[in-house]
Amino acid sequence: MTFFKISCALLILFLSPLFVFNIGDAFAMFDTPSSITFIDKERLYYPSSTSPQVTVLTIPSISIGTQTDRLLVASISLDNQGDVGAIKVNSVQFQGGAGCTVPANSQNFTSVSGAIANNTAGDVRTEIWYLLAPPQNQDCTTIVTLDKPVGRAGNLGASAVARTVFYSGVHQVTPIDLAASNTNGVANTTPTVSLTPGANSTQIIFDTLSTTSSTLPSVGADQIRYNRSSTPAFPTVSSAWSAAYSYQNGTGADPQPAAVMSYTSGNSFWAISAIMINSCDIGNSCSVAASGSSSGSNDKNGSCHGDCSPPTLGIDKNNKRVVTNGFAFNQNPVDAELYFTPYPLITAYVGEENTIDLRIYENDGPTNLAHVAIAFGLGHGETFTESNAVINWDRSFDGKETVSITDPYNVLDNVRVNATDVDCDDVGSKCTHLIFYHTFRAPLEFNMVATNIWDQDRNAWQNYFNHGLQVVGESLNPPNIHSGIYKGKIYQLTEVEKNKSVDDDGNTWTFDYGIWNKDYVDVKKTDRPLVNADKIWAINYVLNEDSVDDTYDAYNYDRYHVEFPIQKEYQIILAENLLEEMCPKCFDDSFEEIDDISYYEFEESLKRYDDSEFVSTIEYEAEMAEELLEEMMSSFYPGIIFEENDFS
Structure with a gap:
């Protein structure tokens, strides 16, 4: 018993009956100048272990834009180890899909007869087909029809992998120069096929491999791997399977040496097919791309390959207007x-x-548009990434649309996006019309609006519109609350305006360099009891309702002043009020006995210079000090005669 599989380029996880991948590997640049440009590739993996039996495989859609000298290549890797017998490809067609208007059965691939490899010993098979000049501005699937079913049948089954690879810059008269295939009758570890090209460095060689080994194949030294995969043995069958495909460039030698496409795999039976694709550089047959529609670059320094033109709201990279009225706010x-x-x-x-209308032209067709974002509130010198209010619209490779926002300060509300395809009158092609519906919940600090757009190939461009948009009105958001500790005390700050807050005590705070700082308050020294309500009442009561300002002089009376008794009286009242405030229970006890406190009087004091005995003592001590100083100076300086008044 045997079963059947088709190879693929990524490591496969058997988690669902159908795996669809959008491949995005990095590719090496051409070693020598060539107009052949890789644009895109897709793959369908149909495993035997979990998939129902089918005879039709649908490869995900490839977007064909306005590229010139186009070629679409399909490679199919098969593992014929099922009990259904040898399985082969009946037909390959470019049709179907949401973005496809190609009539059924009108775009049929051609089989490359020299690129069919069928290994009867190992029941593995590879085939390569191609479609020359697929129609422009189409986003179509590729339909592969098999002569027998693949999928699971009880404990047996057959698997399949089908791929499409899209190139531009290919010779339109002789797109395929050579084809070759090879198989082995005795198991070995080196699947190999060779072609002998002419003296043309603008050719590339494309291959596909299928083996009965579960070891991931490794490409030869001159090859560039697209992808590979490995599959373990299926239920009751002891064999396994792996696959890969790759390419390499011409060398430019005259004549060129044989191009060897080789792999290192596990000991196995294998089938390998290869084709040589001609560049339109041969005979200078390349078409002239329409202005604004060129997709891809073949500059000698290798700065870009594939689709290098970003989507645009107005002007393309050649400074030609391709969209009119590409931006509108509220019509x-x-x-x-x-x-x-x-x-x-x-x-x-x-x-x-509010609404923002964008009309976007993408040179590879509307379905190749991947991401559109609008940023609000940018100031002078700020870039798109500095905005705190951004609406994002994204579309995945399979057409799924999502809308998200970047809005840390909650200024956006009721956001939704409507996407449709419309005619671009400037270029006679289709544009994507996006309407961004939104409502502002709060004013913006600045006014500039920016857009950031890219396609499925990550070709991106930004546009800025200024003076832009001014949002006015009272914020619908509750004030922001901040909590923190300042000098050991917990404060709760309520924002009253941008970078300005007020705490529960009425103090204002300013947000500066990422920190809330308490604003300086000019401290005015005030008699604390003076601001006490009880004290104010006492002053007014004692002074017959005179103003507080009129009482200032009352604090400067001495006890001999005629007003001093009045001052004493209201100070007693104040003291009682303050004491009751600080110690309510202190009035529970009587302190009348304080008037019975004993006291005694000091003797009458005498000024020291009025005391004759004190004065005599001072004079005596002064004479003694003078004599001592004279003796000391004489001993220090013998022979020196001092004047009498030198020590006075």
Whole structure:
């Protein structure tokens, strides 16, 4: 008993009956100048272990834009180890899909007869087909029809992998120069096929491999791997299977040496097919790309390969206008320039719905548009990434659309995006029309609006519109609350405006360099009891309702002043009020006995210079000090005569 599989390039996880991958590997640049440019590739893996039996495989859609000299290659790797017998490809067609208007049975691939390898010893098979000049601006699937079913049948089964690879810059008269295939009758570890090209460095060689080994194949030294996969043995069958496909460039020698496409695999039976693709550089047959529609670059320094043109709201990379009225806020359109677009200041109001209309041209067709984002509130000198209010629209390779926002300060509300395809009158092609519906919950600090757009190949471009958009009105958001500790005390700050807050004590705080700082308060020294309500009442009561200002002099009376008894009286009242405030229970006890406290009087004091005995003592001590100083100086300086008044 045997079963059947088709090879693929990524490591396979048997988790569902159908695996669809959008391959995005990095590719090496051409060693020598060539117009052949890789654009895209897709793959369908149909495993025997979990998939129902089918005879039709649908490879995910490839977007064909306005590239020139196009070629679409399909490779199919098969493992014929099922009990259904040898399985082969009946037909391959480019048709079907949401973005496809190609009539059924009108775009049929051609089988490369020299690129069919069928190994009867190991029951593995490879085939290569091609479609020359697939129609422009189409996003179609590729339909592969088999003569017998693949999938699971009880404990047996057959597997399949089908791939499509899209190139531009290919010779349109002789796209395939050579083809070759090879198999082995005795198991070994080196699947190999060779072609002998002419003296042309602008050719590339494409191959596909299927083996009965579960070891992942490794490519030869001159090859560049697209992808590979490995599959363990299926239920009751002891054999396993792996596959890969790769390419290599011409060498430029005259004549060129044989191009050997080789792999290192486990000891196995294998089948390998290869084709040599001609560049349109041969005979200078390359078509002239329409302005604004070129997709890909073949510059000698290798700066870009594949689709290198970003989507645009107005002007393409050749400074040609391809979209009119590409940007509009609330039905106020403007022709977008290459980077910066002057735009009159438009006023929007908090709580009211607004719209931004974008008309976007993508040279590979609307379905190749992957990401569109709008940023609000940018200031002078700021870039897109500095915005705190961003709406993002994304579309995956399989057409799934998602909308997300970047809005840390909650200024956006009721966001939704509507996407449709419309005619671009400037280029006679299709554009994507996006309408961003949104409502502002709060004003924005600055006014500039920016867009950031890229396609499935990550070719990106930004546009800026200024003066832009002014949002006015009272914020619908509750004030922001911040908590923190300052000098050991917990504060709760309520924002009253941008970078300004007030705490529970009424103190203002300013947000500066990432820290809330308490604002300086000019401290005015005030008699604390004076601001006490009880004290104010006492002062007014004693002074017959005179103003507090009029009582200032009362604090400067001495006890001999005629007003001193009045001052004493209201100080007693104040003291009682303050004491009751600080110690309510202190009045529970009587302190009347304080008037019975004993006292005694000091003797009458005498000034020291009025005391004759004290004065005599001072004079005596002064005479003694003078004599001592004279003796000391004489001993220090013998022979020196001092004047009498030197020590006075």
